[in-house]
Amino acid sequence: GVIEGIGPRYCPSIEDKIHKFASKNSHHVFIEPEGLNTYEYYPNGISTSLPYDVQVNFIHSIKGLENVHIIRPGYAIEYDYYDPTHLKDNLESKEFDNLFLAGQVNGTTGYEEAAAQGLMAGINAVLKIRDEEPFLLRRDQAYLGVMVNDLITKGVNEPYRMFTSRAEYRLSLREDNADERLTEIGYKLGVVSEERWKFFQEKRERLARETERLKSIWVNPGVLDKFSLEEVVGAELSKESQLYVMLKRPEVDYQKLKLLKTKDGESLLPPPYLSDEDAETLTTKVKYSGYEDKQKAEVQKNLEKIETVIPEDFDYDSAKGLSFEITQKLKKIKPRTLGEALNISGVTPAAISILLVYLKRYRGKKE
Ligand SMILES: Cc1cc2nc3c(=O)[nH]c(=O)nc-3n(C[C@H](O)[C@H](O)[C@H](O)COP(=O)(O)OP(=O)(O)OC[C@H]3O[C@@H](n4cnc5c(N)ncnc54)[C@H](O)[C@@H]3O)c2cc1C
Helix, strand or coil: CCCCCCCCCCCCCHHHHHHHCCCCCCCCCEEEECCCCCCCEEEECCCCCCCHHHHHHHHHCCCCCCCCCCCCCCCCCCCCCCCHHHECCCCEECCCCCCECCCHHHCECCHHHHHHHHHHHHHHHHHHHCCCCCCCCCCCCCHHHHHHHHHHHHCCCCCECCCHHHCCCCCCCCHHHHHHHHHHHHHHHCCCCHHHHHHHHHHHHHHHHHHHHHHHCEECHHHECHHHHHHHHCCCCCCCEEHHHHCCCCCCCHHHHCCCEECCCCECCCCCCCCHHHHHHHHHHHHHHHHHHHHHHHHHHHHHHHCCECCCCCCHHHCCCCCHHHHHHHHHHCCCEHHHHHCCCCCCHHHHHHHHHHHHHHHHHHC
């Protein structure tokens, strides 16, 4: 009852769980050895800050642990944090030049959240020393882009966790295309080894070649072996189609395409074939391609708007038509671009359109 901060929702203590999951009548506790040669065990799943005598009683109430001895009682901690709206998009503090912050000090919780920010802040610190352009990722490029953008524009009121649902472009942010999205950027920054770069390029070429091959082979229902077609598509094919297009069908995958034969028994897609892993990557990419194209067009349309830079000395009060609340928020957070402004909670697309007009006017005046 003494703790005032909002705890991490995703690692609740046992006293929290008893409230939140009151309907459950059992709970797993994983007994983890602390090392190979130790008699210490960590009871995972019952983190607690209950008084010591209560801890002793409840641990002894667990079957098999009746006689255990507590070496270090559980305790709770409250974190302080640096308001991430005071960070620039390269994770440098707005107040203190050359101070880059990453990890839970920025209001996040989690291993990956901390590691990803560390990578970004570290790279950006080096780029700043070298007097080079910052390393930034857009929301449609990486979850890291979504996280940093959320942090610096929206701030946090509870420990921030990176969820897929936070990314509006999650259709394109898949693990099977992470290399395609980020390896080249990493290579240019010098954080991807030559070996890995070569491996990636070869993979990219293999997939591009096979994609071209699938586009160049047409399936004519008239010349196909009926049984192989049924095996692959499970239905009749009404008109001529590229193998590439056939692959978009939900019931078809790359392995099945290999089974297609002509009436003379000739394979429509002869070897050499992709490895299973490459085949999976290619199949996913082709199946998603229609949706991705739609999304790309949408991103492109919004990009011009989103990447418009708001000069630091821009006077928000001059933009008539913005609500008092929005003006206050923009003055406080000072977004670098219209895209960042749009991600501030409460800032509407209509407000962005107004800002765009005033930014054009501002630029006109300056010129
Ligand atoms: C009990 C518990 C369970 C968790 N379980 C999970 C989980 O299952 N999955 C998950 O994703 N996340 C989990 N988390 C959250 C996760 O551990 C943290 O969010 C993450 O490790 C934070 O990393 P960080 O590098 O930002 O901070 P830290 O790992 O806290 O690193 C900060 C470092 O700075 C050092 N330091 C502090 N002050 C100074 C100073 N003045 N000078 C020099 N060094 C200093 C500290 O000693 C520390 O090493 C858990 C956290 C706790 C407490």
